[in-house]
Amino acid sequence: LFQRDADRILTLLVVDNGRGMDAGGLDHAMTVGHRRDYGSHALGMYGTGLKAASLSQARSLTLISRTRRSRAAGRKLTAEGLEDGFRCDTVDPAFAQDQVDAYNGLIEWQGTIVRWDRGRAFETVASGQSEQFLSKAIARLETHLGLFLHRFLSNRLRLDIAVWDVAAREETDHISVDPLDPFGYKVPGRAGYPKKFAAPIEGLGRVDLEAHIWPAKSNLAGFRQIGPVHERQGFYFYRNDRLVQAGGWSNLRAPESHLALARVAVDLPKTGSDVFS
Numbered sequence: 001l002f003q004r005d006a007d008r009i010l011t012l013l014v015v016d017n018g019r020g021m022d023a024g025g026l027d028h029a030m031t032v033g034h035r036r037d038y039g040s041h042a043l044g045m046y047g048t049g050l051k052a053a054s055l056s057q058a059r060s061l062t063l064i065s066r067t068r069r070s071r072a073a074g075r076k077l078t079a080e081g082l083e084d085g086f087r088c089d090t091v092d093p094a095f096a097q098d099q100v101d102a103y104n105g106l107i108e109w110q111g112t113i114v115r116w117d118r119g120r121a122f123e124t125v126a127s128g129q130s131e132q133f134l135s136k137a138i139a140r141l142e143t144h145l146g147l148f149l150h151r152f153l154s155n156r157l158r159l160d161i162a163v164w165d166v167a168a169r170e171e172t173d174h175i176s177v178d179p180l181d182p183f184g185y186k187v188p189g190r191a192g193y194p195k196k197f198a199a200p201i202e203g204l205g206r207v208d209l210e211a212h213i214w215p216a217k218s219n220l221a222g223f224r225q226i227g228p229v230h231e232r233q234g235f236y237f238y239r240n241d242r243l244v245q246a247g248g249w250s251n252l253r254a255p256e257s258h259l260a261l262a263r264v265a266v267d268l269p270k271t272g273s274d275v276f277s
Helices: 023-029 049-057 079-083 093-102 130-148
Strands: 002-004 009-016 058-067 070-078 088-090 111-119 160-165 170-176 195-201 205-213 234-239 242-246 262-267
Touching: 002 130, 009 130, 023 058, 023 070, 049 058, 049 070, 049 111, 058 079, 058 093, 070 079, 070 093, 093 111, 130 160, 130 170, 130 242
Parallel strands: 002 160, 234 262
Antiparallel strands: 002 009, 009 111, 058 070, 058 111, 070 088, 160 170, 195 205, 205 262, 234 242
């Protein structure tokens, strides 16, 4: 959700209706490099993603959450706080509750809000140019989320991108993100495909690969709308169903025009992920 007024883009929020976090969970989530045991299906690894990704894009990160058994609470990290010994501030409970109440249709009993203020990209947008900036940013975001989360979007996950005008107090744009499956053709481009291969990996046994050939001149979104075709040939690595690399031959060979239809799906093993880091 982008929040804006007539002249500027103010805030970016990610709102979800998941299980939420209590105060202890918030402390852990906002601790840089917090160590915990990750399950075999977890997407996190090192305990830095939320903080590093957020503060590389904005000067202020606020995390607000509630569970079925705990009241709304929040924590705040700023660029200045990191310079001051990784200081994490506690959010006023009233402000945290107000934020939750604002999304009562989504967060009824549990959920989380990730809020970015003082966005670095937003500060570069000239007055009167926010409409054009948002149009391009939303298009890129829709494509990125649709591609990298396409397996989740095809299996019950719903993602929406919206724009809220704080002055007019109304929603000015709203789109639902559709999955962009890079292997979503109906008929393969060559008989006998897809083909499965096994690559031996020392200490892991093997990794399964599935080679695909797209039909020529396809107009499907999963082929045309995810970027230049010559850049999308190659490997598509997945970790626990999240796409982590979309195309490229990982220095094994150079892209070539006669390989433009070739893509290889690789599901990384749940153990030994350091081999691929």
